[in-house]
Amino acid sequence: xxxxxxxxxxxxxxxxxxxxxxxxxxxxxxxxxxxxxxxxxxxxxxxxxxxxxxxxxxxxxxxxxxxxxxxxxxxxxxxxxxxxxxxxxxxxxxxxxxxxxxxxxxxxxxxxxxxxxxxxxxxxx
Amino acid sequence: xxxxxxxxxxxxxxxxxxxxxxxxxxxxxxxxxxxxxxxxxxxxxxxxxxxxxxxxxxxxxxxxxxxxxxxxxxxxxxxxxxxxxxxxxxxxxxxxxxxxxxxxxxxxxxxxxxxxxxxxxxxxxxxxxxxxxxxxxxxxxxxxxxxxxxxxxxxxxxxxxxxxxxxxxxxxxxxxxxxxxxxxxxxxxxxxxxxxxxxxxxxxxxxxxxxxxxxxxxxxxxxxxxxxxxxxxxxxxxxxxxxxxxxxxxxxxxxxxxxxxxxxxxxxxxxxxxxxxxxxxxxxxxxxxxxxxxxxxxxxxxxxxxxxxxxxxxxxxxxxxxxxxxxxxxxxxxxxxxxxxxxxxxxxxxxxxxxxxxxxxxxxxxxxxxxxxxxxxxxxxxxxxxxxxxxxxxxxxxxxxxxxxxxxxxxxxxxxxxxxxxxxxxxxxxxxxxxxxxxxxxxxxxxxxxxxxxxxxxxxxxxxxxxxxxxxxxxxxxxxxxxxxxxxxxxxxxxxxxxxxxxxxxxxxxxxxxxxxxxx
Numbered sequence: 001x002x003x004x005x006x007x008x009x010x011x012x013x014x015x016x017x018x019x020x021x022x023x024x025x026x027x028x029x030x031x032x033x034x035x036x037x038x039x040x041x042x043x044x045x046x047x048x049x050x051x052x053x054x055x056x057x058x059x060x061x062x063x064x065x066x067x068x069x070x071x072x073x074x075x076x077x078x079x080x081x082x083x084x085x086x087x088x089x090x091x092x093x094x095x096x097x098x099x100x101x102x103x104x105x106x107x108x109x110x111x112x113x114x115x116x117x118x119x120x121x122x123x124x125x
Numbered sequence: 126x127x128x129x130x131x132x133x134x135x136x137x138x139x140x141x142x143x144x145x146x147x148x149x150x151x152x153x154x155x156x157x158x159x160x161x162x163x164x165x166x167x168x169x170x171x172x173x174x175x176x177x178x179x180x181x182x183x184x185x186x187x188x189x190x191x192x193x194x195x196x197x198x199x200x201x202x203x204x205x206x207x208x209x210x211x212x213x214x215x216x217x218x219x220x221x222x223x224x225x226x227x228x229x230x231x232x233x234x235x236x237x238x239x240x241x242x243x244x245x246x247x248x249x250x251x252x253x254x255x256x257x258x259x260x261x262x263x264x265x266x267x268x269x270x271x272x273x274x275x276x277x278x279x280x281x282x283x284x285x286x287x288x289x290x291x292x293x294x295x296x297x298x299x300x301x302x303x304x305x306x307x308x309x310x311x312x313x314x315x316x317x318x319x320x321x322x323x324x325x326x327x328x329x330x331x332x333x334x335x336x337x338x339x340x341x342x343x344x345x346x347x348x349x350x351x352x353x354x355x356x357x358x359x360x361x362x363x364x365x366x367x368x369x370x371x372x373x374x375x376x377x378x379x380x381x382x383x384x385x386x387x388x389x390x391x392x393x394x395x396x397x398x399x400x401x402x403x404x405x406x407x408x409x410x411x412x413x414x415x416x417x418x419x420x421x422x423x424x425x426x427x428x429x430x431x432x433x434x435x436x437x438x439x440x441x442x443x444x445x446x447x448x449x450x451x452x453x454x455x456x457x458x459x460x461x462x463x464x465x466x467x468x469x470x471x472x473x474x475x476x477x478x479x480x481x482x483x484x485x486x487x488x489x490x491x492x493x494x495x496x497x498x499x500x501x502x503x504x505x506x507x508x509x510x511x512x513x514x515x516x517x518x519x520x521x522x523x524x525x526x527x528x529x530x531x532x533x534x535x536x537x538x539x540x541x542x543x544x545x546x547x548x549x550x551x552x553x554x555x556x557x558x559x560x561x562x563x564x565x566x567x568x569x570x571x572x573x574x575x576x577x578x579x580x581x582x583x584x585x586x587x588x589x590x591x592x593x594x595x596x597x598x599x600x601x602x603x604x605x606x607x608x609x610x611x612x613x614x615x616x617x618x619x620x621x622x623x624x625x626x627x628x629x630x631x632x633x634x635x636x637x638x639x640x641x642x643x644x645x
Contacts, residue, residue, distance in 0.1 A: 034624075034625035034628075034629075036625060036628035036629050037628070057628075059624045059625055059628055060566055061566065061569055084629065085629070
């Protein structure tokens with residue numbers, strides 16, 4: 001079971017069992033421009049749904065990244081420390097931010113699936 | 126994520142062979158009177174020296190083996206090299222003394238020379254904060270008089286003179302709020318900050334260990350009052366609001382904001398960065414504000430940066446006054462004295478001494494040379510100048526929010542959308558026209574923001590030349606000259622920088638070239 005959901009704040013989450021992998025969408029990286037720094041949470045940190053979990057800094061500004069679901073951070077993408085450009089190159093795959101155990105799967109229901117997200121961003125521009 | 130959708134491209138374009146406007150290469154590397162100046166370390170030669178010093182006498186080592194074993198690698202330079210280096214660097218400087226400086230939210234206005242003359246009087250310039258008070262009565266009198274002017278102009282009962290400018294003033298205000306809340310046994314957790322705020326506002330709240338809660342702006346560029354009220358609660362310590370705000374707009378529901386935060390038991394911090402638009406016209410004390418910092422380098426014309434340290438006196442309402450920092454000046458039968466301990470609930474000190482004396486003198490010179498009516502005209506002319514730019518640009522670059530604006534006018538990149546020219550490109554092209562760019566990509570809530578603050582000290586002729594320049598750039602963008610914009614600046618000491626590489630791989634330290642090259 002491998003499903004991907006999207007938030008209105010342009011995070012994606014890939015769900016595998018009880019684990020979610022979170023990153024920012026390709027649309028988001030395109031809007032941000034060149035990413036120069038990513039601040040990630042410490043593994044073990046508990047994050048609430050919609051709470052700030054990471055910070056992404058581009059040449060324009062620093063932006064907060066919210067956790068699309070509540071849970072406990074289990075791993076972070078250490079590759080981003082030395083190579084933040086991964087977020088631009090591969091936002092929805094190798095540029096993932098962190099993994100967490102999903103506390104309540106009901107949180108996922110509030111998120112969009114891919115067609116809904118594509119429609120959402122089409123309306124933004 | 127909270128995303129800024131400014132759409133800024135930051136990668137430097139490759140220079141093309143068809144770069145027709147690129148200046149011709151010169152043998153010397155200089156471009157006319159723009160000198161190509163290497164780092165001072167690159168100019169150094171071992172053994173060269175500007176002074177002739179005798180060899181030091183050998184002394185017994187008393188550093189326990191901690192003495193430096195290697196040379197400290199200062200560059201070897203002759204005096205004329207040093208002089209030329211720093212003169213050439215100084216000539217690359219852009220300053221309000223050279224041209225209009227439209228940097229929005231910064232208030233780059235003329236620093237009157239009278240201020241400088243008075244600040245250099247030995248009785249102000251050559252004193253020390255540890256001198257006996259009876260020898261510095263005049264200086265204490267100046268601090269007291271500036272304090273009285275500020276209290277009068279703000280309509281607030283108390284002022285702390287010691288904080289440095291801007292963020293230090295914010296910190297002072299929030300520390301007083303925190304002290305007041307702790308004193309009443311009600312330490313709260315959240316501080317509400319509009320999403321258009323200066324970045325220092327949330328940073329200040331975070332430094333005071335508060336949770337920052339962003340309040341959205343409405344379609345009119347002001348704080349969304351309904352959203353603000355919804356966020357209020359018994360855990361809200363304060364709201365931090367800038368007025369006029371960073372969109373250059375008067376927060377016209379500020380009285381409702383004040384009433385609501387007070388009804389919820391919180392305090393009202395106003396960021397006074399833009400007080401220059403209100404001075405003499407509006408008293409913050411009448412708006413329900415509890416505390417606000419005043420940047421002397423904005424409203425009261427003291428120099429920005431380089432010219433001297435900042436001073437940011439902070440005013441307080443009666444509710445917060447007891448918690449204000451020490452020291453303060455009082456006048457009694459013995460003349461002026463400084464109260465450094467009063468046994469009250471003050472949260473402490475912001476600085477070791479009493480504040481930036483030189484800035485107090487300059488600010489007082491400005492206040493007294495303008496008088497009350499003159500200061501009122503400062504605000505009026507600042508607002509008039511910004512609205513003149515707005516009106517003259519409106520047909521080619523409409524303002525983001527409908528007129529009128531206050532002391533600065535906000536544009537955005539909507540009307541450049543299909544030209545291939547971004548806000549950044551326009552800013553870089555302004556450099557070739559001899560102007561420091563306006564503030565770009567701030568406030569963050571506006572796409573491709575361009576914030577222009579002309580200040581009251583520009584003549585109409587100066588404003589007209591700037592407007593004409595801006596109009597011509599917009600016309601060139603519309604005419605399909607995007608490529609020329611992408612290559613700008615052409616005439617500056619350095620061309621377009623690769624901002625991404627500068628941020629990802631900054632080179633922060635000069636390292637000597639490898640030995641082979643050095644031996645050549």
